[in-house]
Amino acid sequence: MSTLTLTTIQTSLYWEDKSANLRMLEEKIMGIKEKTEIVLLPEMFATGFTMQPEKLAETMDGEVISWMKKIAETKKVILTGSVAVKENEQYYNRLIWMLPNGQSGYYDKRHLFAFAGEDQHYTAGNRRLIASVKGWKVNLQVCYDLRFPVWARQSSFTKTAEAENNNSPEYDLLIYVANWPERRRHAWKTLLQARAIENQCYVAGVNRVGNDGNGIYHSGDTMVVDPLGEVLYTRRDEEDIHTLTLDKNHLQTVREKLPFLKDADGFMLLSGE
Numbered sequence: 326m327s328t329l330t331l332t333t334i335q336t337s338l339y340w341e342d343k344s345a346n347l348r349m350l351e352e353k354i355m356g357i358k359e360k361t362e363i364v365l366l367p368e369m370f371a372t373g374f375t376m377q378p379e380k381l382a383e384t385m386d387g388e389v390i391s392w393m394k395k396i397a398e399t400k401k402v403i404l405t406g407s408v409a410v411k412e413n414e415q416y417y418n419r420l421i422w423m424l425p426n427g428q429s430g431y432y433d434k435r436h437l438f439a440f441a442g443e444d445q446h447y448t449a450g451n452r453r454l455i456a457s458v459k460g461w462k463v464n465l466q467v468c469y470d471l472r473f474p475v476w477a478r479q480s481s482f483t484k485t486a487e488a489e490n491n492n493s494p495e496y497d498l499l500i501y502v503a504n505w506p507e508r509r510r511h512a513w514k515t516l517l518q519a520r521a522i523e524n525q526c527y528v529a530g531v532n533r534v535g536n537d538g539n540g541i542y543h544s545g546d547t548m549v550v551d552p553l554g555e556v557l558y559t560r561r562d563e564e565d566i567h568t569l570t571l572d573k574n575h576l577q578t579v580r581e582k583l584p585f586l587k588d589a590d591g592f593m594l595l596s597g598e
Contacts, residue, residue, distance in 0.1 A: 330570045332364045332402075333351055334531065335566070337534050348369060362458065365502060366502065374444055375409060377446075380415050383409070387410075394429070403425065405465065419434070420434070432465045433448070435473075436470045461497045462498070464477065468502065468503065479495050479496070497573070498527045498529065503530060503533075518554040525552045
């Protein structure tokens with residue numbers, strides 16, 4: 326219960342080619358030799374960061390979700406990454422949290438990247454998803470969400486009933502799945518460390534590498550950061566599959582010795598609808 330092992334898959338993606346991406350990712354996932362509990366894939370891992378959801382999005386009963394269910398069950402892992410999904414005649418950049426037993430949760434990307442026109446094609450989500458695994462609480466977010474610290478902010482010390490009873494932060498691990506371009510890699514790296522420090526949690530950010538269909542280069546810089554902001558793992562430019570074990574005892578020690586969250590400002594997070 327005191328450890329959690331995750332594997333990040335930093336990879337190039339075939340542009341808007343689901344079948345090729347699923348074949349490639351299945352080979353990578355099934356080839357993981359280390360024992361792992363969570364496998365992290367990039368944002369829109371089946372298509373790349375496409376602005377053609379009308380052509381490429383699918384329902385929650387579609388090929389990609391079915392593939393995730395099969396892989397999670399076969400490999401006995403939690404599999405997560407985001408997918409273009411159609412629901413009620415709207416399109417979402419949806420992060421799927423797929424369990425080995427076929428049950429799943431999802432988070433719809435809250436902050437749509439208007440700079441690339443994402444807000445013209447997709448609908449923003451309005452609720453966070455904090456999953457639970459082995460006693461760890463995991464906050465799941467997508468790419469551009471990283472630039473908005475309030476959306477990720479620990480809220481356990483806002484005098485909620487749960488916080489009063491447990492006197493513990495809202496989550497322990499913050500995950501970002503991304504297609505973050507190389508030209509803004511300094512912001513990516515800096516903000517991942519900032520989110521870890523300010524929320525006293527582990528942060529894992531998994532990004533793609535290579536050029537997308539618009540000629541935009543991605544340097545990866547997939548990173549895992551501890552609650553002090555120390556970088557436990559990062560890799561630039563190359564495809565890489567990395568497995569790392571997080572230590573709950575280290576997390577608790579940091580929070581006990583440096584109880585900064587207890588001095589945090591109370592706030593209420595509105596949906597923005």
